[in-house]
Amino acid sequence: MRTNRIWPYFLLAAWILLLAASPFLANNYLMKIATYIAMFAAIAMSWNFIGGYAGYPSFATAAFVGLGSYSGAILQNAGLPMFLAWGAAAVIVVVFSASIGLIILRMKGHYFAIGSIALVDIGSHTASSWSSLTGGGEGLNVKIMQGGPELVGMIFLYTMLAIMLLAFITTVIVDRSKLGFGLRCIQQNEDAADMLGINVMLYKNIAFILSSVFCGIIGAAYASWVAYISPLDSFSILLTLKAAVMVLLGGAGTVFGPIVGSAALVIFEETIWSRFLSLHQGILGLVIVLLIFFLPNGLLKVDWSKLWAKKNG
Amino acid sequence: MAEDVILNAQELSKSFGGVNAVNNVSFSLSRGEIVGLIGPNGAGKTTLVNLLSGVITPDRGKIIFRGSEVTSQKPYQAARRGIARTFQIVQPFPNMTVLENVMAAVIFASGRTSDLRNARDLALEHLSFVGLAELAEQTAQTLTLPSRKRLELAKSLAMQPKVLMLDEVNAGLNAVEVEKALALIRKISEMGITILIIEHLMKVVLSLSDRILVLHHGELISQGNPLDVVNDPKVIEAYLGSKFTEKKLFIKDSLHE
Numbered sequence: 001m002r003t004n005r006i007w008p009y010f011l012l013a014a015w016i017l018l019l020a021a022s023p024f025l026a027n028n029y030l031m032k033i034a035t036y037i038a039m040f041a042a043i044a045m046s047w048n049f050i051g052g053y054a055g056y057p058s059f060a061t062a063a064f065v066g067l068g069s070y071s072g073a074i075l076q077n078a079g080l081p082m083f084l085a086w087g088a089a090a091v092i093v094v095v096f097s098a099s100i101g102l103i104i105l106r107m108k109g110h111y112f113a114i115g116s117i118a119l120v121d122i123g124s125h126t127a128s129s130w131s132s133l134t135g136g137g138e139g140l141n142v143k144i145m146q147g148g149p150e151l152v153g154m155i156f157l158y159t160m161l162a163i164m165l166l167a168f169i170t171t172v173i174v175d176r177s178k179l180g181f182g183l184r185c186i187q188q189n190e191d192a193a194d195m196l197g198i199n200v201m202l203y204k205n206i207a208f209i210l211s212s213v214f215c216g217i218i219g220a221a222y223a224s225w226v227a228y229i230s231p232l233d234s235f236s237i238l239l240t241l242k243a244a245v246m247v248l249l250g251g252a253g254t255v256f257g258p259i260v261g262s263a264a265l266v267i268f269e270e271t272i273w274s275r276f277l278s279l280h281q282g283i284l285g286l287v288i289v290l291l292i293f294f295l296p297n298g299l300l301k302v303d304w305s306k307l308w309a310k311k312n313g
Numbered sequence: 314m315a316e317d318v319i320l321n322a323q324e325l326s327k328s329f330g331g332v333n334a335v336n337n338v339s340f341s342l343s344r345g346e347i348v349g350l351i352g353p354n355g356a357g358k359t360t361l362v363n364l365l366s367g368v369i370t371p372d373r374g375k376i377i378f379r380g381s382e383v384t385s386q387k388p389y390q391a392a393r394r395g396i397a398r399t400f401q402i403v404q405p406f407p408n409m410t411v412l413e414n415v416m417a418a419v420i421f422a423s424g425r426t427s428d429l430r431n432a433r434d435l436a437l438e439h440l441s442f443v444g445l446a447e448l449a450e451q452t453a454q455t456l457t458l459p460s461r462k463r464l465e466l467a468k469s470l471a472m473q474p475k476v477l478m479l480d481e482v483n484a485g486l487n488a489v490e491v492e493k494a495l496a497l498i499r500k501i502s503e504m505g506i507t508i509l510i511i512e513h514l515m516k517v518v519l520s521l522s523d524r525i526l527v528l529h530h531g532e533l534i535s536q537g538n539p540l541d542v543v544n545d546p547k548v549i550e551a552y553l554g555s556k557f558t559e560k561k562l563f564i565k566d567s568l569h570e
Binding site: 189191193199 | 387389398405408409413417418422423424472
């Protein structure tokens with residue numbers, strides 16, 4: 001089931017280098033897309049821990065990103081240096097996910113999904129109601145970074161790439177360890193996993209925390225990047241949905257799936273989807289339906305050689 | 314005898330709503346013996362196994378395992394302590410290979426290794442023991458029912474249990490398959506593992522068990538050596554109704570077949 005082939009790693013290295021070289025090869029628009037690809041790859045890999053490996057359909061990703069955005073923005077506005085604010089945001093998000101996980105991970109399946117959607121709603125309502133801290137519905141301005149747009153763009157591109165790389169390394173470590181193996185067992189049959197000596201509550205919590213930490217940093221970095229955040233943008237269900245679709249598109253519970261899926265969806269979005277602004281979400285819906293019908297295991301699980309043989313044979 | 318006791322249940326009770334599924338049940342298991350647990354449908358056999366393996370916590374009573382109290386343990390803790398069980402309806406990890414299924418038991422329950430490669434080798438040994446080595450790389454969902462039951466056994470053995478509870482491992486098997494399963498259970502017993510077996514086939518229970526426990530309406534109505542138990546009027550009444558109590562012959566005859 002698990003491959004130990006080396007070439008996917010080279011392919012990934014080439015992909016990361018290509019993204020990293022975008023400032024020198026292309027215009028600002030493409031650099032921005034490269035940044036988005038890296039960002040979504042990291043978000044998708046985060047979702048993969050809980051949604052892919054553990055099989056828990058979490059919508060909490062948007063709550064983590066939103067909480068990270070607001071924590072980072074508020075701390076930065078309070079005078080904390082940018083990088084420290086990002087780190088602090090990650091810590092806040094981890095504390096949040098660790099404590100909330102103990103509660104909502106007791107639910108399973110659809111109930112868990114609904115519980116995690118509630119987290120996103122609670123987040124956006126809190127952000128829009130707690131005006132004294134968050135600026136309420138008007139949103140929050142974050143200090144704009146010094147330097148020209150090229151320099152700022154590059155800083156965020158490399159930040160997102162670094163987070164993506166960290167998320168990838170974490171994925172590889174988890175995938176090869178007892179933790180990843182245990183999570184796969186939980187995904188397959190939680191009761192049986194419990195019976196075989198897996199501390200399922202602990203494992204699910206670790207997966208949930210892993211799914212939050214990079215989202216926290218990304219949220220904070222995103223807030224610094226766009227310099228303005230609002231409740232609905234930060235706590236966006238659509239973001240979680242995209243993360244899940246990316247993972248499912250690439251292959252859930254695999255090392256490379258989220259990266260393939262995020263690249264595919266962002267490129268698809270920028271080339272085709274952005275031309276149909278009014279049908280935007282309808283198209284995403286269509287993608288989800290097609291995905292479930294024709295690619296239930298994701299692009300990476302398709303046996304391409306067989307398809308090729310069928311076509312030519 | 315007392316030193317040999319590995320598991321001791323004291324006055325266990327569990328009720329669901331108004332139903333006393335298990336009521337004031339006390340018994341003990343000794344090292345290495347095979348104990349049959351019988352009783353009519355709904356007698357509380359599976360509930361009792363669930364209590365002993367930590368799936369549910371008793372309302373009253375205590376469970377002592379190897380000298381320490383484990384009454385409110387969680388299933389994963391029971392597994393790590395060496396209390397293994399199989400399910401009436403087999404519970405594999407369907408999309409994982411047969412080998413990976415057993416590896417999970419090696420890694421998480423037996424604590425012998427955390428290294429996936431070592432676990433692989435150990436798991437293979439258990440698979441050859443139950444005769445599934447050739448199917449190691451297939452996914453568990455492709456197995457036939459008899460093979461799935463074997464997989465359950467391999468998983469349980471990989472946990473290196475002290476006590477193994479078998480919940481109807483023979484249900485759904487034909488006569489030849491049952492014979493094979495029995496041989497396997499005897500082999501497991503020879504390894505020194507205490508076995509508690511829930512079984513509907515009386516022939517199987519009587520030929521395997523050193524001792525038999527009989528549950529009826531959640532209560533332990535009889536226990537002792539197999540022949541005494543099946544001739545106990547209370548047991549005959551539980552199975553066949555009071556009419557038959559006087560006609561013990563019925564059971565005796567069926568034994569001599």
